Amino acid sequence: VNLEIKASGGNVSFPAFYGIMHEDINNSGDGGIYAELIANRAFQGNYQYPSNLSRWAPVNSATLTLKKLPTPLSSALPTSVNVAGTGKIGLVNSGYWGIEVKEQNYTGSFYVKGAYNGTFTASLQSALGDKEVFGSVEVASKSVTNEWVQHKFVLVPSKAAKNTNNTFSLTFDASAAEGGALDFNLISLFPPTYNNRPNGLRIDLVEAFKALNPKWLRLPGGNMLMGNKIDSWWKWNETIGDLKDRPGMAGTWEYQLTGGLGLVEYMEWADDLNLEVILGVWSGLSLDGDHLSREDIHLAVEHALEEMEFLTGDAKTTKWGAVRASLGHPKPWKVSYIEIGNEDWLAGRPTAYDAYKEYRLPVFVDAFREKYPKIPLIASPSIFDNITLPAGVAGDWHPYLTPDKLVLAFNRFDPLSRDNVTLIGEAAATHPNGGLGWDGPLSANPWWGGSVAEAIFLIGAERNSEKVIGACYAPGLRNLNRWQWGMTLVQHAADSALTTFSTSWHVWKLLGRDPIKKTLPVVGGGINPLFYVAGEGEKGASIWKAAVYNSTAPVPVSIKFEKKHKTATLTLQTGPEDPYGYNDPFTRVNVVKETKKDLKPNEEGVFEFSLPALSVAILKAEK
Numbered sequence: 001v002n003l004e005i006k007a008s009g010g011n012v013s014f015p016a017f018y019g020i021m022h023e024d025i026n027n028s029g030d031g032g033i034y035a036e037l038i039a040n041r042a043f044q045g046n047y048q049y050p051s052n053l054s055r056w057a058p059v060n061s062a063t064l065t066l067k068k069l070p071t072p073l074s075s076a077l078p079t080s081v082n083v084a085g086t087g088k089i090g091l092v093n094s095g096y097w098g099i100e101v102k103e104q105n106y107t108g109s110f111y112v113k114g115a116y117n118g119t120f121t122a123s124l125q126s127a128l129g130d131k132e133v134f135g136s137v138e139v140a141s142k143s144v145t146n147e148w149v150q151h152k153f154v155l156v157p158s159k160a161a162k163n164t165n166n167t168f169s170l171t172f173d174a175s176a177a178e179g180g181a182l183d184f185n186l187i188s189l190f191p192p193t194y195n196n197r198p199n200g201l202r203i204d205l206v207e208a209f210k211a212l213n214p215k216w217l218r219l220p221g222g223n224m225l226m227g228n229k230i231d232s233w234w235k236w237n238e239t240i241g242d243l244k245d246r247p248g249m250a251g252t253w254e255y256q257l258t259g260g261l262g263l264v265e266y267m268e269w270a271d272d273l274n275l276e277v278i279l280g281v282w283s284g285l286s287l288d289g290d291h292l293s294r295e296d297i298h299l300a301v302e303h304a305l306e307e308m309e310f311l312t313g314d315a316k317t318t319k320w321g322a323v324r325a326s327l328g329h330p331k332p333w334k335v336s337y338i339e340i341g342n343e344d345w346l347a348g349r350p351t352a353y354d355a356y357k358e359y360r361l362p363v364f365v366d367a368f369r370e371k372y373p374k375i376p377l378i379a380s381p382s383i384f385d386n387i388t389l390p391a392g393v394a395g396d397w398h399p400y401l402t403p404d405k406l407v408l409a410f411n412r413f414d415p416l417s418r419d420n421v422t423l424i425g426e427a428a429a430t431h432p433n434g435g436l437g438w439d440g441p442l443s444a445n446p447w448w449g450g451s452v453a454e455a456i457f458l459i460g461a462e463r464n465s466e467k468v469i470g471a472c473y474a475p476g477l478r479n480l481n482r483w484q485w486g487m488t489l490v491q492h493a494a495d496s497a498l499t500t501f502s503t504s505w506h507v508w509k510l511l512g513r514d515p516i517k518k519t520l521p522v523v524g525g526g527i528n529p530l531f532y533v534a535g536e537g538e539k540g541a542s543i544w545k546a547a548v549y550n551s552t553a554p555v556p557v558s559i560k561f562e563k564k565h566k567t568a569t570l571t572l573q574t575g576p577e578d579p580y581g582y583n584d585p586f587t588r589v590n591v592v593k594e595t596k597k598d599l600k601p602n603e604e605g606v607f608e609f610s611l612p613a614l615s616v617a618i619l620k621a622e623k
């Protein structure tokens, strides 16, 4: 394939193509990037997942009883545990499928009610065998009758544990407690977090995202925003402030959410990685298809407007801006885009979708245009979802497809006009070719052939990056102990040694490495089996991104730059012989091979190389 890359004549791209999105699926928030180590820390429950004692066990003769006391810790956390018995008793937590113990500071706290004249012992210890204690701390009691008193501590293990089969225990001397019993709630323990944020995020997982060179965070994305029922959506105002005032919610992915990873934590995540924010606001639809009526939709709009005021309002002159300031963020945040809902085409069709087209979307658009005329709006469906979007409103397309269909979608954006701007707010190869599509099971893991197909789809989108706002993979994280979707970028468990990267993480990382500011026309050559895009990179570099699909042999490539570059680096990713090969998180095998080669042009100024079948590459020409 002989190509010439022109020095000018393309289109200016949206400024930030690759991003990330997060929702709590696959225990990617609680038990994932949210660094809290204690599972079921506040016995939170609701209509769907009633409060329970899972992950907790008694120590010695203790009896653990869940109680809704007349004086609860807070209205948000009405259920607490009563620990009763004789002698040294307490309760022990097994964490999110284990706890990693290292020689580092663990910051903990718990609330107690009941008079107690003694000390508490907080310990990290092995779960089995001799229950080896790696570290413990004595916490002097401040506990009194009929009042909830918070106790804080720092626990520094003197020894790291060999594995994560560990527990956290909290014990006390029942003989010094009034009636031989105490009530506990909100028992929390954090390891060091990214940027040392209190109530913060797991360092290795934030770094795993940082390595992708993302430019934006879509928050909160996915079904979590919608909730299962009409009264249980992701209420941003219940995710802010003191943890004792966060009730959590019935997650849409079969588990209770703590609300610990809340709106402020998401914004701090964006701050820490210097990401723009695509804010998803609830559009009055729940996953069961129920949706707000024309008369009631204003309630969702007001909720969203208050959320924006919380994020961007002046600290001195707005109510919610002042609340934000009181939480340690006097400076307003920037929101780059507002997305109205999540996949509003999905649930309750056709009625709920008709309602979105007829009034739910328009009412939001009018209200936000009036209040925030400069912030671009994104509707949750795209032009490909059977909708005519209001003028100037972008769409969001979520291609979860087979590899062949992703490759077919390479040209999908070509015919769109600039009036049809689209975000790719979620995307992944989800089913193998020839499979049953959405009637069949999702793939258990991202696999090399699927990841290459994602690359081709993304290259097609980048060729249209004046119309495509950007793209991100979903779901981004998967807890190896419990997940709904096998496709992921990063797989993790309590044991940070099990944090591994899927084939798709490698491919998206490569494509995200060199942002294209402006596309450049390419002449000569055809498309398929070689798919490519060229553009202006940073500092005068020219970038060519390519992938090969459907080829049994390597594809020879000759590239001439009109700009006459003197050197170029070819970064090439190839995979295993078997296109279904994947990165097994348990063996930690990485089937993606990445090589780098410096190239010089021949006498005619042409760079020559060849790309193997099923490969992804970037040629970066400088000077």
Ligand code: AHR
Pocket (backbone or CB within 6 Å): 023, 025, 221, 222, 223, 224, 342, 343, 398, 426, 474, 475, 485
């Ligand atoms: O990413 C998993 C789910 O796929 C998201 O929650 C939803 O938006 C989409 O259907």
